[in-house]
Amino acid sequence: MLKFTVRRLVQLVPILLGLSILVFIWIRALPGGPAEALLGERATPEAVARMRELYGLDRPIWQQYLSYMGSVVRLDLGQSVVSRRLVTTEIRERFPATIELTVAAMIFAVGIGIPLGFLAAKRYQGPVDQLSVAGSLLGVAIPVFFLGLLLKYLFAVKLHWLPTVGRSVATSTAPHPTGFYVLDALITNDRVALVDAVRHLILPAVALGTIPLAIITRITRAAVLDVVNEDYVRTAQAKGLEPRVVDRRHVLKNAMLPVTTIIGLQTGLLLSGAVLTEHVFAWGGMGQWMYQAISYRDYSVLQAGILFLAVVFVVVNLLVDLSYALLDPRIRVR
Amino acid sequence: MLRVLALGAVLALVATACGSEKSTTGGQTGGAKKGGTIVFAASSDPVSLDPAFISDGESIRATNQIYEGLVKTKAGGTEIEPSLAKSWTPSADATSWTFDLQEGVKFHDGTPFNAAAVCANFDRWYNFKGVLQSDSVSYYWVSVFGGFSDKKKPSLYKSCEAKDDKTAVINLTQPSASFIAALSLSSFSIQSPDALKKYDADKVSGTAEEPKFESDYGLKHPTGTGALKFESFAANDKTVLVRNDDYWGPKSILDKVIFRTIPELAARRQALEANEIQGYDNADPNDVEALKANYQVLQRPAFNVAYVGFNQKKKPLDNPKIRQAIAHALNRDALIKAKYPAGSQVANEFMPPEVFGYNDNVTKYDYNPDKAKQLIAESGVKNPTLEFWYPTSISRPYMPDPQANFQAFKADLEKVGFKVTPKSAPWRPDYLNAVQSGVAPVYLFGWTGDYGDPDNFVGVFFQQPSAQWGFDNKAIFSALNDAEKETDEAKRTDAYKQANEQIMQFLPGVPYAHTGPFVVFAKNVKGFVPSPVTTELFSVVSVG
Numbered sequence: 001m002l003k004f005t006v007r008r009l010v011q012l013v014p015i016l017l018g019l020s021i022l023v024f025i026w027i028r029a030l031p032g033g034p035a036e037a038l039l040g041e042r043a044t045p046e047a048v049a050r051m052r053e054l055y056g057l058d059r060p061i062w063q064q065y066l067s068y069m070g071s072v073v074r075l076d077l078g079q080s081v082v083s084r085r086l087v088t089t090e091i092r093e094r095f096p097a098t099i100e101l102t103v104a105a106m107i108f109a110v111g112i113g114i115p116l117g118f119l120a121a122k123r124y125q126g127p128v129d130q131l132s133v134a135g136s137l138l139g140v141a142i143p144v145f146f147l148g149l150l151l152k153y154l155f156a157v158k159l160h161w162l163p164t165v166g167r168s169v170a171t172s173t174a175p176h177p178t179g180f181y182v183l184d185a186l187i188t189n190d191r192v193a194l195v196d197a198v199r200h201l202i203l204p205a206v207a208l209g210t211i212p213l214a215i216i217t218r219i220t221r222a223a224v225l226d227v228v229n230e231d232y233v234r235t236a237q238a239k240g241l242e243p244r245v246v247d248r249r250h251v252l253k254n255a256m257l258p259v260t261t262i263i264g265l266q267t268g269l270l271l272s273g274a275v276l277t278e279h280v281f282a283w284g285g286m287g288q289w290m291y292q293a294i295s296y297r298d299y300s301v302l303q304a305g306i307l308f309l310a311v312v313f314v315v316v317n318l319l320v321d322l323s324y325a326l327l328d329p330r331i332r333v334r
Numbered sequence: 335m336l337r338v339l340a341l342g343a344v345l346a347l348v349a350t351a352c353g354s355e356k357s358t359t360g361g362q363t364g365g366a367k368k369g370g371t372i373v374f375a376a377s378s379d380p381v382s383l384d385p386a387f388i389s390d391g392e393s394i395r396a397t398n399q400i401y402e403g404l405v406k407t408k409a410g411g412t413e414i415e416p417s418l419a420k421s422w423t424p425s426a427d428a429t430s431w432t433f434d435l436q437e438g439v440k441f442h443d444g445t446p447f448n449a450a451a452v453c454a455n456f457d458r459w460y461n462f463k464g465v466l467q468s469d470s471v472s473y474y475w476v477s478v479f480g481g482f483s484d485k486k487k488p489s490l491y492k493s494c495e496a497k498d499d500k501t502a503v504i505n506l507t508q509p510s511a512s513f514i515a516a517l518s519l520s521s522f523s524i525q526s527p528d529a530l531k532k533y534d535a536d537k538v539s540g541t542a543e544e545p546k547f548e549s550d551y552g553l554k555h556p557t558g559t560g561a562l563k564f565e566s567f568a569a570n571d572k573t574v575l576v577r578n579d580d581y582w583g584p585k586s587i588l589d590k591v592i593f594r595t596i597p598e599l600a601a602r603r604q605a606l607e608a609n610e611i612q613g614y615d616n617a618d619p620n621d622v623e624a625l626k627a628n629y630q631v632l633q634r635p636a637f638n639v640a641y642v643g644f645n646q647k648k649k650p651l652d653n654p655k656i657r658q659a660i661a662h663a664l665n666r667d668a669l670i671k672a673k674y675p676a677g678s679q680v681a682n683e684f685m686p687p688e689v690f691g692y693n694d695n696v697t698k699y700d701y702n703p704d705k706a707k708q709l710i711a712e713s714g715v716k717n718p719t720l721e722f723w724y725p726t727s728i729s730r731p732y733m734p735d736p737q738a739n740f741q742a743f744k745a746d747l748e749k750v751g752f753k754v755t756p757k758s759a760p761w762r763p764d765y766l767n768a769v770q771s772g773v774a775p776v777y778l779f780g781w782t783g784d785y786g787d788p789d790n791f792v793g794v795f796f797q798q799p800s801a802q803w804g805f806d807n808k809a810i811f812s813a814l815n816d817a818e819k820e821t822d823e824a825k826r827t828d829a830y831k832q833a834n835e836q837i838m839q840f841l842p843g844v845p846y847a848h849t850g851p852f853v854v855f856a857k858n859v860k861g862f863v864p865s866p867v868t869t870e871l872f873s874v875v876s877v878g
Contacts, residue, residue, distance in 0.1 A: 038470040047469035054468045084547040156608040170373040282596040284570025
């Protein structure tokens, strides 16, 4: 198990190196650069030329790459041209926001998706089943951006139950030692801040969790339908085991393999930055940051951000592989 | 009353003002309720609260509250008024300006404001090195003063002398008339020299290709003399300012002003409707009618221009008859009526009426399809084809919906016999790049001014050759150069009027709209005076 984990992490190195070269060349091959993006209407050719010279962007690309890698080796990921803040600082501030939102969205998706999928399969062709199929189609089809605005309109603008933007109220002065607002509130034992943080999480988590919810529901339903017709389930039932025990021990546990894969993939995807949700809810996580970096051609941010998210994605997948072994004793990671 | 001598320069200098009085309230706050907090949405975090390093609107909005310059713009207008300087007097040749400063003013760190502080600031900007000279950092210094002390480029700035505590003299290398108006820009705010030094504001490390701004002065310790002072900044969240109880003028009515970062426009509106914020800027013109029912919708005086630009390096745009044909073909009135918010005007020249030097009698190109057809025939160009560029994924105050503008203009041009080839690209950076590097032959573009001087409009566009316009008209270049140097105010206004006429006869493009952006507030917010150059002060605002 440990060997397997270490090997997977070592395999990351050549992948990241290749990716870094690709990203480096790709973003510099795009038309325009940070100078044009930053100066907007004011980007006269002279101003752009001056800025390229001052930022060393007029030097040969291999020289730029070598000095960039030189910095990376020293764990220096550079500074954003746009915000003029260190990339490492930005990641430290933004990644907790994205993790918090992802976890909340996955709790929503898994907490409702698995029971709903299971129930739909058990009542195959019944009203619950029909509803879950229709619902999951709708869940995948509805644009997150639109859903976010709709949820806010209903629950914030009309009913005033929940807030529309941000991670806390504007007037909040609660400290944030870890950057995970819910955790911060628990650490500082601040009940007001805790309620505030949770209230701000609900709408974006629901908006972001809708697609994973629909997918998890469908996969769970399909997996359970597969399993309930297996011989061993019939055997268990024939042995006179209680239906609840059969469901838990034999049906659900065996149906969970494909569902775990999906949960892992979805989590990795959400962690890679939920661009639109973060934008609509002014969440200030990784997604919003990468989106801005692309439009501003913010080289340092794009390079570091993409590599960082690649690492996150691989690590999440590794965790999924490891969880297989726990779910299915026949699988042994080597 | 002070008599502001106006031997040189600027329309601004006509303004007379009481040195002891700051008339920024617009008379709106009679019986205003003291105290309270206002949350105003910002579309992005400030890049820095060191005004010398910024040129983006959100950083400027916040720094305008914390700092003051030697001069300021009149509330709701572009005229120049005294601020930290009570008055200013040019020398006979207008290359040396003596500023008589306010006394008893203190920076937020308790250190005194005086002539030495003024000179320390000017010398700081002049001595910027390396990446600090980049246009993305010191844009306004470069555009107003040109070069730096390393003499790589000529600079308008020569030196600054502190004659005594209340008298600062700024020496220039040549007469300049737009210089005083430019001093109203946030970038030229006077900062506490002690704080700048203490927090090493100009510290940049790293290599040439990876310069790193090291100082945390800009986001942790910004120190000015304004009615509001800095309390805290949280990235991707908010900037908090509080009342400066030691302010030398009328104290802030509000206790606290919070600029909350909400990048998405629809989200800003929803936050207002959910009472999470009390105001936001640049409202979507399509929302304005709906918002009027429950909110105050204020409109800024127009300070921009939208135009169809031509690159004369690309045929057939080098042909004046073709350019005139395009101008007569475009139904600008219909577009403004159909697609622009109330209060928008059709533009007839490259600057808004708000700016002196605006010429009411320039050559106008009325909508006249028959005349356009006739001009095409006279031009000798067979089957004229126009590659027409428009930007996607952007809405600017001067073109809320670029695609709609393009569709309308395309139909107009096809009606008179042009063949139009559409080209589009995302605004940032592909479209900007295509326009500014001279790739786009016909394109939708525009400009929002920074300060009330024609040099900031026509001077920016047409004072020197550029790839974007692709023409070399020496007469226009020199007319604008002379106008910029003219120090007699009446002559200067005339010079720009004439230049505007010259430009519209030459027709490098077709200006078509001036718009006033909308600012929306909850009903209980009072005293906000919308400014054409967005220099509104929140210290005069109250929450009822």
